[in-house]
Amino acid sequence: MKKKMKKFIGLSLAVVTAFSMPLTSSTAIYAETSAVQADPNDDWLHVEGTNIVDKYGNKVWLTGANWFGFNCRERMLLDSYHSNIVADIQIVADKGINVVRMPIATDLLYSWSKGQYPESTDTSYNNADLAGLNSFELFNFMLENFKKVGIKVILDVHSAETDNQGHSYPLWFKGAVTEKVFKDAWVWAANYYKNDDTIIGFDLKNEPHTNTGDVKIMSESAIWDDSDKATNWKRVAQETALAIMAVHPNALIFVEGVEIYPKDGLWNDETTNTSAWTGNDEYYGNWWGGNLRGVKDHPINLGKYQSQLVYSPHDYGPLVFEQSWFRGDFVTADDKTAKNILYTQCWRDNWAYIMEDGISPLLVGEWGGLTEGGDKLLDVNLKYLRAMRNYISENKYKLHHTLWCINIDSADTGGLFTRGEGTPFEGGRDLKWNDNKYDNYLLPVLWKNADGKFQGLDHKIPLGKNGVVLGGNSIDDVKYGDVNSDGDINALDIAALKMFLLGVSQNIDTKAADLNIDNSIDALDFANLKKYLLGSISTLPVK
Known part of the structure; x- marks a missing residue:
């Protein structure tokens, strides 16, 4: 040990002498x-x-939540109905949420790109600062307030049209919103915000999936291969990402999966029956947007921009839909066994292999669920939430996440805002903070430093009143002096x-x-x- 120390000091003396010109x-x-x-x-x-x-x-960990509304006909964060939205943003930051995934609709972005600014629902009775703002002005007002408290944003095209149920439509094109409009809207948004790092990335399309019903019609459903088919999400995602990179090479690109994937790897059926009872069992199924099996055979290739790509599955519990893995042994399993069931029957082959095989980090763009109520599946749902929470924690830095959701308005998951049991906050009016959901499921997987302070993603602006700037405090032990990180x-x-x-x-x-x-x-x-x-x-x- 002493010999090694003597050697490195001797070498350092020589280099220090060579670099000894004064710093002015x-x-x-x-x-x-x-x-x-x-x-x-x-x-x-x-x-x-x-x-x-x-x-x-330096490694970062994106740990946040979703906040919807600009994808809806109201064209605003819907909690503005119930509260002072600036106060809402403040408590979200104070609670340590360092990134907000913010859904929007393609037709709204495209309208803005053409200098057309549809009106948002007027909530100035709760928010005097919002009086007279159109949808574009209101969106930028939200961004400015996120910036002030150190929150970053992932912009998510949630649907083709501004429609509260628009996410139910399986594809990124619909009616007047063609593939070209989809791409043009994204390129405009990327170009417009390229000098504002409040928006750190773009989730290209929320939950590409299939048509409704057991009989899946491929011409109406998202697929994933190397074809030039109109419904090939992999092709459109790659082309859109490259178009974005041409104007904004600094943004992260988040690409979600599809819903089904052929067991033989061939998308050569016009239709397929996925019924558990009468189906042909030729496709692997998963959550909308949660099937990334195709990455193994047909990965997204961004060439020189590959370092901006993050794959992004979605995953939920049985109160959203009772998938097959939530039945049988899962019901009575202890938490460790339950997590292993989810891993082996769903997570590993649908998306976890992507981080395990060193292909890419992952962002679980949506997870969550109800934590209160009298539903017969509530206990199983809570078991799922504990499993996902623990899996995220075990894969810190590789597995990023945004909980669904902040809003009070999500019927099948509930929100971090509630009218039920919770803590009132200044400006919240009839909203409360859902302590049960937050304390037990989100708080344990928020990014915190060694002192327990919430870690932000901004190098200058601390995250809320209880957080620090990026680089302001170390998350792990810092080896001071190891400037080049070689140990x-x-x-x-x-x-x-x-x-x-x-x-x-x-x-x-x-x-x-x-x-x-x-x-x-x-x-x-x-x-x-x-x-x-x-x-x-x-x-x-x-x-």
């Missing part, structure tokens, strides 16, 4: 601006292996820090480089690292 005050100012008062676009994320990381390569503190870290200060490279661990913990990377940190390597100080960080 202008250099220090530049460094501070780069790290702390960075431009408004310093929060973009990308994928490295099965992790999502920030611009410096050692040596001459290479001096070199990496110098390149950062000179503006040559931004690829450092900013937490490890903030050696005096003042939330800036500057000449003082460089000096402290030199002192440590020379042996004049014995510990890092310097407090």
Whole structure:
């Protein structure tokens, strides 16, 4: 151990001498601006292996919830009916939700792209600030308030048309909303918001699925292969993602699955019968958007933009639909066994293999369910929720998630807002915070640092009143001085820090480089690292 220490100090002395030109005050100012008062676009994320990381390569964990309404005929967050929406946004941030998946409709985005701004339902009786705002102004008002409290947004095209049941339609095109309109609307949105990192990514289409009924008509259902068929979701997702990347290469692209997948891998049927009693058992079924088996045979290929891709399944409990895996042994199984049943019968082959095989991280874009009431399946539903919560926790950093949902208005899942038992909050009026749902199922899988503070995804704005900025506090133990994250503190870290200060490279661990913990990377940190390597100080960080 002593020999190794002596060797690395000797090497460091040589490099320190070579780098001993003074850092001018202008250099220090530049460094501070780069790290702390960075431009408004310093929060973009990308994928490295099965992790999502920030611009410096530090792992992040997207842990949030869904908040719908701009996909509906009201064209606004529906909780505006019941409360002060700004107060709602504040409590969502205070409760540690670092990202909101925000559903919208293609026809609304397309209208905005053409300079047409449909009106939203007037809720100014609860929200004076919303008076007179059209749908586009209202949407941007929401974004500004998310930004103020450190919440990031994933924009989700939930349906082709603004319709409260629009998600029930299986495809991304419908009537006047053609495939071209779908793509054009996305490219416009990406281009418009490319300089605002409040929206960190785009979920291209919510829950592509099949037509209703046991007999599935392939011309009316989403498929996944390498064909040029109009209903091939894999083709459309890939083409749309590449069109988005051409104007906004910093955004994350979230691609959901389909509903069914052929057991022989061939989509050569015009129809198929999926009935459990009279069906032909030729397709694997799953939740809408939850079947990503096709990725194994036909992965999305974004070429040089592959590092922006995240696959995104949906998964629910029996109170949304009593799938086959919720029957039989699951009913009486203990929690560990129940989770294994879900893993082996659903999660592993439909989507978990994607992170396990190193293909991509995952975002479970929707999960959740009712946690109160008298339904006969409630206990089984709670068992499912515990299993999913625990599985997410076990796969921290690889498995990201957004709970369905914040809204009070979701009939089959309930929301984090409630009129039942819960805690009132200022501005909530007749809304309360659902402590049972939050404390038992969401809170355990929110991103927190070692001090228990909620970890935000913004490098400058803390997450609500109970959170910290990204890089403000370490989530795991920080090895201060290991600037290049190779596990050692040596001459290479001096070199990496110098390149950062000179503006040559931004690829450092900013937490490890903030050696005096003042939330800036500057000449003082460089000096402290030199002192440590020379042996004049014995510990890092310097407090």
